[in-house]
Amino acid sequence: MANPPTDGFYSEQGFELPSDVKLLARNSGGNGDDPTAYALSDVTANDVFARTWLVLVGSNLVVVDPGDAAGIRTLSLDVESAVSIVEGRGKSRLRIARQGKLEEEFHYTRRQARRFSELEQHCSAVITGEPQPRFQSGSREEAVPADERICRKCNQLMPEWADSCPRCLQKRKIILRLVGYAKPYKTSAAIGMVAASLLSLLMLVPPVLTKHLIDDVLAPLDFSRLGWMYALLGMLAAVILARVVCTHFRLKYLAVVGERIAHDLRTEAYGHLHKLSLSFFNKKPTGQLISRISHDTDRLWDFIAFGLIEILMSLVTILGVCVVMFWTAPTLAVLTLIPIPIGIIMTYYHTVRMRRFFHRIWRKWSRMTATLSDAIPGIRVVKAFTQEDREVSKFNSRSKDVLDEAVRLHHEWTGYWPKITLLLQMGNLIIWAYAGPRILQQEFTLGTFVMFSSLIWMFYGPVEQLGMMNRLLQRAATSAQRVFEIIDTPLTIYTPTNPVAAPKIEGRITFESVSFSYDGVKPTLTDVSFDVKPGEMIGLVGPSGSGKTTLVNIICRFYDVSRGRILIDGVDVRDLDLHEMRSQVGMVLQEPYLFSGTILANISYGNDKADTDDIIRAAKAAHAHDFVVGFPDGYDTMVGERGQTLSGGERQRISIARAILNNPRILILDEATSSVDTETEMKIQEAIRHLVKGRTTVAIAHRLSTLQAADRLMVLEKGKLVQLDTYDELINDKDGLYARLHKTQTELQSIFAV
């Protein structure tokens, strides 16, 4: 069976129809047609995971149960059939009825929801005789969203936006790719590496010199060897000096190389981030993206500058110690090494446990800080409801959790070192017992023995280091993967290779049966068609959740349509140069965003070369000039996060000035719902009037004045365009949605407008 569930665990995503099922369906579905849609019914009515394929071939729905050779049935669909989806909590079903009677229900989990939604649409199209919706194959219509790609190897969905399945991509490959970033700096990296290796080897020299000092000078008590002693001391001094130099070189070169690589990664990731579509940003919390670019790259610096090199140094040290020991006294070396395996095992378990403790303490810590970030911004509510005590005790108990965990953690590592010391001391005793008599018999020299005693201590640092190696590599690989994920995310919205030039857009906007869905399951816009003439102003109205914001977002091509086309001046937006097109579309958002910087910079955002005269003209048209000049710092007033706080009305007018200066051909206006005082309101209205003049405008409108100013109103309901007409016509259509909305709104206003 193709695509078997992995080791019996149900993990199938049902994106691909297994070839044998396809063959069976084709043969039993009639005239050998190819399937048009399919879905995997993955659970039975009795809540047991199952694998029953539903394949639509022509007008037949073939039910294939691969576990059962005889389990092929065919349900034929015709005008008397009805196919619908009943959504449930965890379990949905495809209901097939015929002549008003239930025929069969197929159950499925959320995992298969997308395919079932497509199957249902295809079946409905068969029943009504409409042309088949195209989205399972074909070039543009298809555009399988990035989050629905499945890894062929492990049969699992790949993380939302990874280019390659991280579960199958080996750690080694990621680390190698990371090391590949060192290529431009290979000389510095090589110097650092050599210095580090040398440093490890130099660590071995002092014990060897000590041995000679004892054996050649101190033990014989021979004054004539004073010269030799000074020579040895000189060598020791030289070694110390060399170590200082090596340490310096190692740190200097590798730290700098690490920084450069981190910088390269950061800038590459951030640069790519700006090319990605909004759907990418919707899926990832801002904080996580920020942490990927700042925190993760910093962690990689740490890994390249220290982690990687410490692994190398540990290996060199261990090897060096072994070589020296076996070289001087093989039997003693074997004895000395006896406690080492025990120590290694202890160290290994210690690191595993420590990792677990760190994990837990980290979680408890973040729970504790979460109460802070929850309560402090909400301090007014806390005080108003006099919940101070409750918040404090909540924090106290979470802080206590951290304390308890920390006590356990400290208990663990404080227990480890004494145990290791005990082990080594015991080992030392064994060596004494073995070596003592032999020293007296002059089989060994005292110096050899002293050297061994000091070498044995050099084992544990590196062993501990290597015990942590796995975790170190793991963390680096994870961080690298997170950064690479950004870099590797394919662009879903981009300029085609041969874009249609549109240096000056006229402003005609045409929707041709546009449908759009954010997740591929629930449609947000369904079959919307309209035509907006250049210079026309359209007011967009409808209940919340009716798709207004989505509609304006897809005009700007923040997202690509799922079906149908959007044309600007008769050209598909997907054929236009993205940058050229967007630079001619302006947006005034409901909650205007001001960047930190001066008011001047904010108005001229996107128009760096704007003439000061033009900026002032735009500000005047937006009714912003007067209040801006009224500020002590005038146009140089700092706004944004750390700047002056502006009122909602002021921010609005600055963003309108920004749009006026930008002089777009098409204007998207998302009117603020929040009310401001009448005077400000009038000023904003006037500013908007200046703004919309001579441009195609699509306005999500709330205010009566805006609605009346619009040439036509577009009424959306549940993603469908239900009315499109002038204000007067819509008001007079008493049964229409708009007249009803208008009535409730005026009723509301009569209550509040006193």
Add this chain to the structure above:
Amino acid sequence: MSTNTELSETRDPRGAALQRELDGTLTFLPANGSEASRDCSILRSFPWSMPYQYISIRDKDGVERHLIPDLASAPDTLREIVESELATQELIPLIRKIHHVDDTFEVVVWRVDTDSGPVEFQTRHDEDIRSLDGNRIVFRDHQGMLFEIPNLDQLDPDSRLYVEERLG
């Protein structure tokens, strides 16, 4: 549509009934004999904390037609169909054993035995694992599938450790 803020109006279950049509849909017949609502759906108001209380019957436009305060004391004309419909539309496999957890990369992959069969699923964020009143653990995988451990203490030690390590 008037907003109904008074619970008691819809509270009295006497005489109200649900009816399963031949085509599989549900029809709600209100107590006062007013117009029936076709193609209704059943929703729980408190799926985790009070699964059998405040069960909402909604018409096909999503408008609440009836709120059952307590399913146990609801008349049979409602209770039986509500129970069968909830059973058909809900799937929350109970986890019996956790075989393997792989969290090599952010995405955590769980391989578990459930009362619905062995299954593999992925969680993405810490919030995907919720602990309700201490020992009851609920998982929501990245596609929205739900899994539950009714009592963590009754799981075998290895399985328990897997969960505890990833829990706050």
